[in-house]
Amino acid sequence: MNSKTYRRRLDLEHGRIDLSHGSGGRAMAQLIDEIFHAALANDWLSRGNDQAAFDVAAGRMVMTTDGYVVSPLFFPGGDIGSLAVHGTINDVAMAGARPLYLSASFIIEEGFPLADLKRIADSMGAAARAAGVPVVTGDTKVVERGKADGVFISTTGIGVVPAGLDLSAEKVLPGDRVILSGSIGDHGVAVMSKRQNLTFDTDLVSDSAALHGLVAAMVEAAGSAIRVMRDPTRGGIAATLNELAQASGVGFRIAEDALPVKPQVAAACELLGLDPLHVANEGKLVAIVAPDAAEALLAAMRVHPLGRDAAIIGEAIEDDHRFVQMTTGFGGGRIVDWLSGEQLPRIC
Amino acid sequence: MKYIDEYRDGGLARTLAARIADEADPATLYRFMEFCGGHTHAISRYGIADLLPGNIRMIHGPGCPVCVLPVGRIDAAIRLAQRPEVTLCTYGDLMRVPGSGGASLLKVKAAGADIRMVYSTLDAIRIAEAEPLREVVFFAIGFETTTPATMLAIRFAAERKLANFSIFCNHVLTPPAIRAILDGGESDHVGIDGLVGPAHVSTVIGTEPYEAFAKEAQKPVVVAGFEPLDVMHAILMLVRQINDGRHEVENQYVRAVTRAGNQKAQAGIAEMFELRESFEWRGLGTVPLSALRLKQGYAAFDAERRFDVEDIAGRDNPACECGAILRGAKTPTQCKLFGTVCTPDTPMGACMVSSEGACAAHWTYGRFRDHAKAAS
Numbered sequence: 060m061n062s063k064t065y066r067r068r069l070d071l072e073h074g075r076i077d078l079s080h081g082s083g084g085r086a087m088a089q090l091i092d093e094i095f096h097a098a099l100a101n102d103w104l105s106r107g108n109d110q111a112a113f114d115v116a117a118g119r120m121v122m123t124t125d126g127y128v129v130s131p132l133f134f135p136g137g138d139i140g141s142l143a144v145h146g147t148i149n150d151v152a153m154a155g156a157r158p159l160y161l162s163a164s165f166i167i168e169e170g171f172p173l174a175d176l177k178r179i180a181d182s183m184g185a186a187a188r189a190a191g192v193p194v195v196t197g198d199t200k201v202v203e204r205g206k207a208d209g210v211f212i213s214t215t216g217i218g219v220v221p222a223g224l225d226l227s228a229e230k231v232l233p234g235d236r237v238i239l240s241g242s243i244g245d246h247g248v249a250v251m252s253k254r255q256n257l258t259f260d261t262d263l264v265s266d267s268a269a270l271h272g273l274v275a276a277m278v279e280a281a282g283s284a285i286r287v288m289r290d291p292t293r294g295g296i297a298a299t300l301n302e303l304a305q306a307s308g309v310g311f312r313i314a315e316d317a318l319p320v321k322p323q324v325a326a327a328c329e330l331l332g333l334d335p336l337h338v339a340n341e342g343k344l345v346a347i348v349a350p351d352a353a354e355a356l357l358a359a360m361r362v363h364p365l366g367r368d369a370a371i372i373g374e375a376i377e378d379d380h381r382f383v384q385m386t387t388g389f390g391g392g393r394i395v396d397w398l399s400g401e402q403l404p405r406i407c
Numbered sequence: 408m409k410y411i412d413e414y415r416d417g418g419l420a421r422t423l424a425a426r427i428a429d430e431a432d433p434a435t436l437y438r439f440m441e442f443c444g445g446h447t448h449a450i451s452r453y454g455i456a457d458l459l460p461g462n463i464r465m466i467h468g469p470g471c472p473v474c475v476l477p478v479g480r481i482d483a484a485i486r487l488a489q490r491p492e493v494t495l496c497t498y499g500d501l502m503r504v505p506g507s508g509g510a511s512l513l514k515v516k517a518a519g520a521d522i523r524m525v526y527s528t529l530d531a532i533r534i535a536e537a538e539p540l541r542e543v544v545f546f547a548i549g550f551e552t553t554t555p556a557t558m559l560a561i562r563f564a565a566e567r568k569l570a571n572f573s574i575f576c577n578h579v580l581t582p583p584a585i586r587a588i589l590d591g592g593e594s595d596h597v598g599i600d601g602l603v604g605p606a607h608v609s610t611v612i613g614t615e616p617y618e619a620f621a622k623e624a625q626k627p628v629v630v631a632g633f634e635p636l637d638v639m640h641a642i643l644m645l646v647r648q649i650n651d652g653r654h655e656v657e658n659q660y661v662r663a664v665t666r667a668g669n670q671k672a673q674a675g676i677a678e679m680f681e682l683r684e685s686f687e688w689r690g691l692g693t694v695p696l697s698a699l700r701l702k703q704g705y706a707a708f709d710a711e712r713r714f715d716v717e718d719i720a721g722r723d724n725p726a727c728e729c730g731a732i733l734r735g736a737k738t739p740t741q742c743k744l745f746g747t748v749c750t751p752d753t754p755m756g757a758c759m760v761s762s763e764g765a766c767a768a769h770w771t772y773g774r775f776r777d778h779a780k781a782a783s
Contacts, residue, residue, distance in 0.1 A: 316417075326408050382775045389635050390417045390424070391454015393772040399751035399762075 069093045074173040081167070081201025091199060094173070098180035099163075099187065103195035111195035113160065116219040123150040124215040132179065132209050135249045136264030137341075139212055140183035145269045145341060147216040148192055149290045152271035153344065155226050155278050156218035161187065163214050164198040168207040179210065190269040192216070218271075223283060230286040231307035235375040236353035238346045240273065240360060241266070241368040243296055244324040247338035252327065259330070263323040268342030273365045277346065280359030284352035290344050297336040297395045299345050300383045310378025313395070315388045317372040337398040347375065414634030415453070423639040424458040431646050437463045439645055440735050441603040442585060444471030444763025445633040451772035453635040463642065466599060466735035467758075467765030469584060469690055470608075472549045472577075473500045474757040474764045475733070477687040478721025480577055481506035484546055487575060487714060488512060488520040494538065495575075496531035497546040499524045504760045507721045528560035535564070535572040544710045547574040552607040554578045554699065555672040558679050561701075561708050573710040576700050579686060581608045582616045583697035587688075588734055589624040599735055601645040603638065604630035606660055613668025617656045625654045632660040679705055689723065689757045690733030729756040732765050739766040740777055746770060 069089060079086040096104055103111040127143040137145075144161065151158040163183065167176065187194050194214075245266040252261045270290065277285065291299040296318075300311050320335045328335050342365065348356050353371060360366030373385075383395040431437060441447055447467045450456065456465065469475050481504050488495040495512070502513040502524065516522040521541070525531050528545055535543035547557045557574060564572045585602065604617055609630045617628045627648035631641030641659045648655060658664055679702060686698030701709040710716065723729065727749070728742035739745045739758065749755035751767050758766035 322408060329408065329411060380775070380778055382778075384775055387452070387454045388417050389415055389420050389453035389455070389458075391457035392775070393451065393454045394775050396751075396771045399767075399771070 069173055071173050071177050076167050076169060076171040076173065076176065076201055078169055078201055078203070081199060087199065094177050094180050095197060095199070098177070098184035099194045099197075100184070101193040101195065103193065104197075109196070111160065111162075113195070116159075118222055119220040120217055121151055121154045121156045121220055122215065122217045123147060124213065125150060127212045127214070128208065129250065130208060131250070131253050132175065134253050134265055135261075136246075137267035138179055138182050139210065140179035140181070141186040142267050142341060143212040143214045144183055144186035144190065144192070144194070145267050146292070147214040148190055148269040148271055149341075149344070151216040151218035152269075152274040153226070153288045153290055154218070154220055155224040155274060155285065155288065156220045157275065158190070158192045158216055158218040158271050161192055161194045161214050161216045162196045163194045163212060164200075166200050166202060166207050166211040168209055169201060169204040171209055176210065186269070190271065192269070192271075221278060224278065225283070226285060226287045228287050228289075228303055228306035231303055231309050231347050231375050232286070232349075233309055233375050233377040234350050235286055235347045236350055236371050237300070237311060237313060237373045237375070238348060238353065238357055238360065239296065239319070239370055239372045240270070240344045240346075240366045241342075242319040242321045242324070243291070243340055243343065244320060244328065244335040244338035246341040247295070248324045248327045250339075251331070259327065261323050261327060263321065263327075266340055266342035268365055270342065270344055270365060273344070273360065273363045276359050276363050276366075277356060281348055281352045281356040284349040285356070286347045286349070288344050288346045291340050293339050294398050295335070295337040295339060296345060297334070297383065298397055300395065301397050303347065304378075304381040304383055307375070308381060309375045310381055311373055311383045312376050312386070313373030313383070314386050317370050319368045319370055336395055350374070411634070414632070414636045416636065419636055420458060420639060423636065423643060427463070427639070427643050427646060428460045430643065430650065431460050431463060432650060433460075433462060435462065435649070436600075437646060437649060438466060438598050438600045438735070439463070439603055439642060440466040440468045440588070440599045440601075441638070442468040442470040442581065443605045443608070443633070444474070444761065445606055446603055446631065446638055447471070447765060447768050448763050449633055449635050449638050451768040454772075455635055455638060456773065456776070458639065459642065463646070467732070467768065468588065468735065469688065469733040470550070470581070470605060471761050471763040472553070472579065473504060473761040474729075475579065475584075475688045475690060476501075476504065476548060476577060476757070477689045478506055478723055479687065479719040481512075482510070482719045482721050483716050484575060485510055485512060485515050487544055487710060487716065488515055488522050490542070490714065492542045493714070494521045494523060494534060494541040494543045495546060496523050496525045496534060496543060498526075498548070500761050501546060501548065503754060504757070505754060528556045529563075532560055532563055532569070532572060535569050536567070539571055541571060543572050545572070545574045546577070548577040550579060550581050550605070550608045551611045554676050554680070555611065555669075558672075558675050561679060561705060562675075564708060565705075570707075573708045573713050574701070575710040575716070576680075578680070578699040579688070580697050580699070581605055581612070582620070583694050584688065584691060585617070586620050587691050587694045587697070589620060589626060599626065600649060601627040601629070603641045603645070604628045604656070606631060606633045606637070606663070609660065609664040609668065611669050611672050614656050614658050614664060614666050615668070621654055621656045627654045628656045630656070630658045630660050630664055632663065690730040692730070724755050727756040729758045729766075732758055739769045742766070746774065
């Protein structure tokens with residue numbers, strides 16, 4: 060934009076998104092400049108192209124994409140902006156890969172406060188800088204009021220896999236150990252605590268975090284002894300283990316006593332009739348590892364701040380039915396099934 | 408969690424399990440029905456079956472208010488929700504309960520009906536206050552446990568002169584249902600030697616209402632809390648009664664339940680509600696004097712009167728064995744639909760709908776045992 064032309068700056072305190080911000084005209088250019096470029100600043104974005112150009116690394120690359128529609132947009136421990144960075148970095152990292160670049164696409168509802176948009180973009184920029192993974196290209200669309208819920212964000216990530224590593228869901232063998240990187244359910248409960256009609260007081264914050272640093276330490280410690288890694292987001296650890304059981308044709312047996320669950324999460328789940336095993340996480344991973352490498356991997360994880368509470372929670376077993384079973388703290392056994400329908404509280 | 412973990416202690420569970428195994432007579436078959444879905448959930452969730460000797464069998468009763476709601480009442484709720492002026496407020500558990508022809512509130516909502524999921528009756532009141540032009544109907548269901556909350560909502564609405572709030576009343580009563588089970592179903596034989604009595608229901612009605620049929624049917628009843636140690640303790644108490652030839656009402660849940668119950672709640676309910684001559688229960692058929700409706704003085708808050716809701720005779724899937732399962736005459740795996748076309752994702756029968764239903768609990772938590780049995 061010509062810097063000599065007079066331009067009234069965006070009112071970042073009281074202003075709102077209107078349809079002109081998505082029209083491709085001057086207003087859109089200003090929005091991108093004053094909010095997104097300011098927040099996400101890097102060499103690729105500042106060149107102002109519709110795409111980012113970069114050198115390609117030798118070896119295997121991974122690519123992933125994810126949409127973020129979290130409600131509420133701001134929650135204890137994060138917001139949709141930081142989540143959109145962490146979540147996609149984690150999906151890249153679960154391949155054992157080193158994430159390199161992100162793209163971001165925003166669908167914004169007419170009337171959305173510019174102050175909130177700035178807060179989200181700033182948070183996104185801070186998360187990307189902290190992770191060392193820049194947002195190098197993006198897109199903005201504005202839709203009429205009522206056609207979106209505030210703002211939706213999609214991010215795409217690419218990364219490069221270290222030589223010799225090929226993690227995949229079908230590689231689990233009976234006897235492999237299941238390692239969980241820390242406490243479960245923190246994100247889901249923190250978000251639910253701020254949902255309309257459901258507000259309850261808790262000091263719990265989301266575990267939203269970029270896990271690629273932890274993953275790098277794990278790959279260094281155990282390399283290809285790691286069969287597969289997953290971040291148990293929607294559907295919780297129950298969904299993750301069931302997915303892996305299906306893909307590999309094995310069962311799992313885990314021990315309830317070994318599962319790290321914070322007292323606040325246990326209490327909220329108790330109150331709402333939820334199972335922590337079904338509640339979403341955004342800064343945790345599950346790794347399946349060959350038995351003889353498990354202890355070394357666990358030790359390496361515990362040295363990293365995001366793996367401090369890591370624990371071996373069970374093992375893969377031979378089972379044609381591919382059940383995920385759990386020995387309860389009470390002493391009995393039960394299945395850990397996929398979540399059915401929505402997570403709804405029991406009523407009596 | 409303080410005051411909860413104490414009731415889930417694995418060490419105490421092993422001690423109780425050893426005592427039960429010690430006292431249960433190997434030559435006797437002990438068949439106990441836990442009436443409440445809360446007990447069913449605890450038994451399944453904590454794997455209590457694994458801690459009991461083989462000759463103690465738990466039968467999952469009909470004590471899940473979602474499960475026993477008949478197809479016709481779901482159909483009626485769907486019709487209410489389809490009225491353009493109505494906002495139907497419901498607990499989430501009811502959304503997927505199948506009505507006639509595969510319809511459900513979830514599907515009707517997707518097609519445009521104004522249905523809101525709420526967590527309490529007061530949420531519905533708030534919606535009625537915030538949207539005075541909408542006819543807000545609360546889908547009231549539950550046993551004696553939830554009736555006081557509905558009563559308070561109506562009392563509140565009456566005080567605030569809320570003209571756009573009403574309830575679709577489906578509150579049912581526990582003692583008539585237990586009696587119906589013990590009297591035997593229409594066709595199936597009922598094999599029950601003792602009852603784990605309701606927990607939360609009994610906090611309201613007390614233990615006294617069970618005394619008459621414990622005596623008549625000569626079946627021991629032990630009112631128990633919903634924590635797994637409560638259930639184990641109640642099972643031990645039932646074993647002892649059977650071994651002694653007693654059939655008394657005993658109270659394991661002394662920390663919350665008295666013989667007389669919550670008299671304030673009882674008085675409030677008696678003032679506002681009256682008995683229906685009969686009510687249909689999914690699985691049990693028509694049970695006389697087993698449900699409540701609002702008295703004439705509260706007709707303005709009664710959606711059935713306000714919107715002329717007709718009685719609809721819905722039909723269950725004929726292959727569904729929910730009835731026999733609810734009476735303890737069959738187990739979930741003896742139903743042809745179980746685990747084939749009927750799963751928690753696509754429930755056909757009531758027992759599969761709520762996580763407290765006998766079939767859903769077995770499918771979700773316990774089905775590995777069927778395969779373990781088959782293999783051994």
